[in-house]
Amino acid sequence: DAGVIQSxxxxxTEMGQEVTLRCKPISGHDYLFWYRQTMMRGLELxxxxxxxxxxxxxxxxxxxxxxxxxxxxxxxxxxxxSEPRDSAVYFCASSLDRDGQPQHFGDGTxxxxx
Amino acid sequence: xxxxxxxxxxxxxxxxxxxxxxxTYTATGYPSLFWYVQxxxxxxxxxxxxxxxxxxxxxxxxEATYRKETTSFHLEKxxVQVSDSAVYFCALTRGGGYNKLIFGxxxxxxxxx
Numbered sequence: 073d074a075g076v077i078q079s080x081x082x083x084x085t086e087m088g089q090e091v092t093l094r095c096k097p098i099s100g101h102d103y104l105f106w107y108r109q110t111m112m113r114g115l116e117l118x119x120x121x122x123x124x125x126x127x128x129x130x131x132x133x134x135x136x137x138x139x140x141x142x143x144x145x146x147x148x149x150x151x152x153x154s155e156p157r158d159s160a161v162y163f164c165a166s167s168l169d170r171d172g173q174p175q176h177f178g179d180g181t182x183x184x185x186x
Numbered sequence: 187x188x189x190x191x192x193x194x195x196x197x198x199x200x201x202x203x204x205x206x207x208x209x210t211y212t213a214t215g216y217p218s219l220f221w222y223v224q225x226x227x228x229x230x231x232x233x234x235x236x237x238x239x240x241x242x243x244x245x246x247x248x249e250a251t252y253r254k255e256t257t258s259f260h261l262e263k264x265x266v267q268v269s270d271s272a273v274y275f276c277a278l279t280r281g282g283g284y285n286k287l288i289f290g291x292x293x294x295x296x297x298x299x
Contacts, residue, residue, distance in 0.1 A: 103285050115275070115289050128286065163229055167285055172218040172237035175287055177229035
């Protein structure tokens, strides 16, 4: 079975540009999570969705960040405008809506803002 | 609130040594417990899990037992290999429709030949 698919794997862009990260969860999974990982702050949960509805976005750093899930098989995380401090690895994960079910992670997008 | 505490790394071992990475948790109710592993340049992979007290999760020679009386879920392996070098994360979910994972800070393991 295909796992969580993220694109692009790497993104390098200049500050001020809009960045869009994409995620395709595992088919049939009810939850989708976006994380950010940096050396300084470790792994941070940004936002998560249940059945395409945002449940908790308290981890989104500021208004420059937005996330959408227009259908069960696709989600985006957008940064506009981007800043150098947004440089990080962004992970998407999905899981079933059942107790004890693990989250399955994608390979991540390594984002560098110059 | 819910939290997970892991031993600080890095942990440096020689090949074939015994590994223990300590993990303790604070949570309401009856959480499910997980160990994830992250190899360099990759995403997190589920290593093992346990969903109730006294359950033992195991995979690839790694084991961890859900100890409710000590609120612990320590990771062990009898004989580590160079290929086990990675970052290991302990995590919990509270369940009951609350599927958010609470992660520990991660422990870096380096195994030398």
